[in-house]
Amino acid sequence: MKLAFFVTALATLITHTQLAHAIMGCMGESSEWASGGKDLPPHAHVVFWSDRQTQLATPKLIAKIAGKTVPTKTSTLAAAPFQFVLVEIDSDATGHLDLKWDQKTQSEFTDGSFEIKAKPVYAKKATVKTARFHHEIRHTGGPEVFDGLEITIDVPAVRAHVKLRRDAKAAWTELDIPVRNNTVDIGLLGCVRNYEPGLLEKGVDIDVALTLPDGSTIGADNFTHAAIDKKTK
Numbered sequence: 424m425k426l427a428f429f430v431t432a433l434a435t436l437i438t439h440t441q442l443a444h445a446i447m448g449c450m451g452e453s454s455e456w457a458s459g460g461k462d463l464p465p466h467a468h469v470v471f472w473s474d475r476q477t478q479l480a481t482p483k484l485i486a487k488i489a490g491k492t493v494p495t496k497t498s499t500l501a502a503a504p505f506q507f508v509l510v511e512i513d514s515d516a517t518g519h520l521d522l523k524w525d526q527k528t529q530s531e532f533t534d535g536s537f538e539i540k541a542k543p544v545y546a547k548k549a550t551v552k553t554a555r556f557h558h559e560i561r562h563t564g565g566p567e568v569f570d571g572l573e574i575t576i577d578v579p580a581v582r583a584h585v586k587l588r589r590d591a592k593a594a595w596t597e598l599d600i601p602v603r604n605n606t607v608d609i610g611l612l613g614c615v616r617n618y619e620p621g622l623l624e625k626g627v628d629i630d631v632a633l634t635l636p637d638g639s640t641i642g643a644d645n646f647t648h649a650a651i652d653k654k655t656k
Contacts, residue, residue: 456522456535457601459579459636464542465515468638469522470581471508471532472601474612482532483525484510488539489518502599504615507582511638517541545635548644549578555651556608571610572623572651576602578641580633583607587618587627595630602633626650 454473463469486495493514500507512520522535556573559566574583580602586595587609598617600607610620627650631643 455533455603457581457603458535458537459581459602461537462540462543463512463520463537464637465512465517465539466638467512467520467537467539467636468581468634469510469512469535469537469636470601470634471510471535473506473532474504474615475506482508484508485523485525486512486514487521487523488512488514488516491516500599504612504617505599505601507599507601509582512539542637545637545639546578546641548641549576549580549631549633551576551631551643551646553649553651555654556610557654560613567613568611569608569613570654571608571612571616571618571620572649574607574609574631574643574649576605576607576633576643578633578635579605580635582634584632584634584640585609586630587622589622589625589627591628607631620651620654623649623651624653 454471454475457470457472458467484495484497486493493512493516496511496513498509500509510522517539520535520537520539522537524532524534552575554573554575555571557568557570559568561567583598583600583602585598585600585607587598588595596618598609600609600617609618610616610623626648628647629649631646632640633643634640
């Protein structure tokens with residue numbers, strides 16, 4: 424009886440230790456606004472994104488332009504590993520925009536601060552550059568690896584809808600990805616992945632649709648195929 428209890432306790436301890444290391448090795452959880460810049464048009468579209476694994480409910484958002492409350496339209500979108508709150512400022516007003524989350528519905532999100540100005544003219548197509556990104560975060564749970572395809576775009580955008588396939592005979596994989604610092608990352612993203620880096624090394628057909636701050640969508644000029652250099656050891 425004592426031996427059985429000891430074995431059970433030891434197994435429980437090992438399991439909890441493994442779980443603790445798994446959690447400690449997953450430090451990439453983050454969230455922020457994707458807006459395409461600080462200056463936005465009237466009826467601006469912005470995105471708040473999170474890569475946390477907990478389900479994202481629709482929180483209440485309070486928007487003010489020049490100190491006056493304005494209506495918003497919000498919806499949520501889940502596209503692993505990301506979750507989004509899609510926001511449209513439903514107003515023609517211009518001036519300083521403050522976005523604040525109702526603390527009763529969401530206390531962990533970051534508030535937003537932008538400027539609503541006259542409607543800018545956006546390009547009809549984006550020009551992109553591609554590269555392989557690779558870096559590691561080392562901590563007690565082991566290395567957390569980020570590796571894959573980085574797409575840099577030359578237009579302000581808040582979100583990308585990306586389609587990829589191995590070749591014309593394969594089905595498309597569709598991804599929704601936040602645009603962060605004018606880049607879109609595809610592949611291994613710390614503890615999760617939205618696409619396999621090995622497939623990106625072999626090359627994929629690709630189609631990118633970018634949502635701009637005015638809510639319009641544009642594609643990428645002459646961008647139908649992508650590949651990343653094979654990782655050197």
